[in-house]
Amino acid sequence: MSDALRPRALRLIRLLSRPGFHLFLTGALMVLGFVLAHRLSERSGREELSALSTERLELYASNLAAELGRHASLPSLLAIAPTLQALLQTPDDAEARRAASQMLARVNVRAGTHQIFVTNPQGQVLTASEALSAPARLAEALAQGRTHFFAADANTGSTDFYLLYPLRQSGVIVVRFNLAPLEATWVDLGARTQGERILVADDQDVVIMSSVQAWKYTVLGHADPSRRQALQASARYPQAIGADLELPASLEAHQGQQVLLPFPGAKPMLAQQRQIVPLGLRLVALSDLTEVRRRAQLAAWGGAAFGASIGLLVLYLSSRRRALRQLTQAQTDLRQAHAQLEQLVDSRTAELRQTNEALKTQIAQRLQTEGELLQASKLAVLGQMSAGLSHEVNQPLTALRALARNSIRLLESGRQDAVTTNLRLMDDMVERMSQITRQLKSFARKADEQVAGSAPLLACVRNALLLLEHRSRALDVQALVDLPTGLRVRAEANRLEQVLVNLFGNAIDAMQGEPERQLRVQAQSLDAGRRVQIKVQDSGAGVSDEQLQHLFEPFFTTKPAGEGLGLGLVISAKIVDEFGGRLRAERLPQGMSFEFDLDVETWEQADV
Template identity: 30%
Template structure:
């Protein structure tokens, strides 16, 4: 119980350590991702500022370029002879010149003003006004270019005024040419474009913008209505856009409220334009920069989390493997002790099994030998008859030969002696086959003449064959059929098959016949032994030990076919038994031919 508690406490400590490590790692990832996001945001803002400065400069150049045309027009018109003549009191053709020039240049109006500020001629048919004491005219009287902007009551729209002085030949200023510019026409070509651009004057009033809702918005609505460069009616001014300025990035970031066409969060840039006495300003949307920074932070977090996950799993796997290795080593130590005991037991069992196998081998050899001797015992009566009959014939021939010799009939005596020699050879052949069959064969596989084995078995069983009135159909081959096996053991197999065939046919009224044949199939030698008996009741069990279909009165323990099966397998062959379609049983023994022998078909 205490060991389990200690193990549980160790597991809880390890779990707590892993949780703390994961929390620290997540905090580090969050900090790193935030740093990446801030760095990316700052980099994106720097790039945005550079692009915005270029866009603002381009928009400012476009505006000043458009207004510069009218400035130059005023200078050119001041040198025109008709303008000089008009200022000197001869206005013939002045109005027509001004109208044609205004139409060609797109000017809202062109005015000729005398030295005291009286309007002498214009391109329009409006009521003339007095220009004396106005800033732009005072500037022109001083011999410089006068620039002014206002919402002109005469034209009811925003205008830019360029006043160029008209000099006399002696040098003093005689009057001025005033070119009136329509700001709406200048502004129309880039209204609605990005980024948000607006131009403010020295009063802080937005006079020109590509966002119409910003026009006339004033940073201070209580401004003086007239200055040297601008004039407004206090009724048209409106508060500047509501915004807050954040400079934590080192750049002026505006948070704009209630302006649908202005970015909510924008980078504010400004550019001084002294030529037109204005300041160009731009608001650049920082949402793309913020999105890019968020993506960079997200990617950094994902990479760190993926790396951390892989590191965590690798560490966990290493820890698990270390624990498993420790458990394995402990189990191996325990198992080693068990295996040592089991090994000792196995050695004892192996010794016992070797001894048992030796006894089994001897028992099998004894069983095979017993089977052969049993077969010889069964055939003993026939063998005795086969030996007694020649002996009696030899005795009779010997007595006759003696009598013929006494009578001097040597030729007849010689014939009797020849018969005695032939009978002696026959007895010697029978005894030699019996002795070969009865001995225990200890040699391995050799080349054996299968036809000779069959002939020897038929000679041994000849007495029983005659006594049982069995017909053997066997034609010896023209040349030896050499197979791999043991001669004595192969004789025992053939003898068992022939003896079983005669046992199966015993007591039949029909002719008893055994057919023996040899054939070659697929390069292997097959021996066929067929009888004319009743056939096999259970072909699948015929090779089982102690299986027998013999009657109680017949000798036999059911081991003959089992022994034959084992012998044929030891030769590398096989034996099969089946019922023949025309009746009786047929056994097939398949053997390997000798490589050095010529197999007859």
């Protein structure tokens, strides 16, 4: 080192060795550690809180969508009810209105909805499950061609959801159910967590559901006096519009934004939203940042302590081992705390995912209910036929046993011709049993829900009669089939046979105790041969006018208790409706006639 630089180096060493410099260095390191640790911890905490809130938003959205879609298929099932169709054909008939009202009241109780009613295209109520006046928004929704809308209950202040289903006969089925139970679960969850608030806003940015009751019917953004007056005049809300929450107009789902609500004592919160486009809703989650800030402050003080440790390490070189040991211990504690936090977050994330999977499974099971109900009806028919079919198969088996023993004796006596005759009889009996079992296997298999290809009508009728032959033969039923051999219809054969088995079985049940038992199956050309009408008629006792109005309602049956579920005609009507036809019932002077029409694939004989 040169003589010129040596004085400067000595002054620098003396400066670095002064206590004041080390105190300044320690203070600077403390400030730097405090700022960096606070920023990093706050960023990490906000990211974790944002991720957790995003998953909860998805869970709330799935829960809301599942609740709103729970009754989505109810209007379409009601649309095929003969009682409602009769009302729409004669809307001024008081008896038709009374019958439809009674049917809607029963369905309303069983389905767990609040109201079901039918209106004309102008929104005038034709019939309802209970006395009511049409909601103010109904006419507006019908004019706009909407399939659903939200409206507030003027009595309770809760939110109602209305499902609209237009009918071809110039009418609309409306199903109303209340969202107060779902909102109550949110309120209970918000009361227990004290860290998250959920809001649901409509297309006017007015809160219609909230885990905080005081925030209902407030405005998410800012509403000037003219807009407030317009919202209040719209009659969409049962009370005065509340204060402005002044939330930003655009909130991201995965990157939350810090907001401060304009309320006394309000704390900073992380706001995130999820758009539910089909329903025109905004689902907003507000998460409390108090815990994140508290952890950031703790981390900041930890960073300041770390900086002070570095400064003290430089200041007190003599205590290096003790300072390193303290630093190592502090780092270990920090890692343990971080590991515990990650474990807690992973555990809660796993619980949320498990809950989400359970909700998806429930939705899938509800979608499968309709197909399983169709298969259960077929298995119920097979169960009812099991005793007769076992007798049908047991008789040939007994005859086969007798013929086999007889053939052995004939062989011993050398009578070859008689043995040949016995073998032919045995072959015929085996072929008959094989035919019955083949048809049973075909009928029992689960049919494809989609209509594919075409089905030979005469073969389907014969297969259905074969399954019920033991019952018809026991009652001496005369089956008269008047169908062309080349007629093929657009339908799935297995499901068409299920319809025919249900109709034939009902006809045989109706003819018990009658002196004349005739079952007729006829076909009549429609629409210049493009469609065909199939008629199934019996000579039974028939049903009364009141029973005729309820034949196609679920769980309605004229059979004694334990002999029928009342689902056969409902399922048959739905299958025919999916084939593009309609199942109808008509009283005859003696017996009943069930008719349905299908598209024709080929018809080799034009005259039936």
